[in-house]
Amino acid sequence: MKSDYGFQATMTAKPGMGNELIDVLLSALEPGKPASSEYCVVYLVSRSASDADVVHVTEGWTTEEDHHRVFAGAPAQAIVARVQELLGASTGTDYTPINGKAAF
Template structure:
């Protein structure tokens, strides 16, 4: 079964769009790294909240992706724009529309 990750992050005021751009800038290599689905969403009711939904071939693929130079660079760029308020949920993905 695939590994799923759903997380939220809160940005400092007026920086949500910038963080979204950072999160979406490094998607080119995700499929090769084992990512099956990567979706960045923003809250309609909270102007500083971002949701990230990911599905990976395995947890190991996800963990390895966090060590990629481009991922490390994106994290370093985004961190000063975040408040430090995060949530995360790890899941076992059993199927659904959009997954191979």
């Protein structure tokens, strides 16, 4: 399935909370959660090699509308709320995927 919308976020957890932030983000892959949606074609959680509290998330979605619709749902909002509790700071950007590969 092709991704026409993407999002990348860099999040800095509160000191010592990087592992918990990663756990919450990875919970999005569970059945019924946003990253398990057929519309989410890429979901990659990475940690900074130099700071265990800095986490990167890369997402690819079939369309921007699909992303917004899925994230408006209760399962996604619960994850977003928990992530917000763990954050010290975050930045993010939308993008339009061109081509690439995602295999995990």
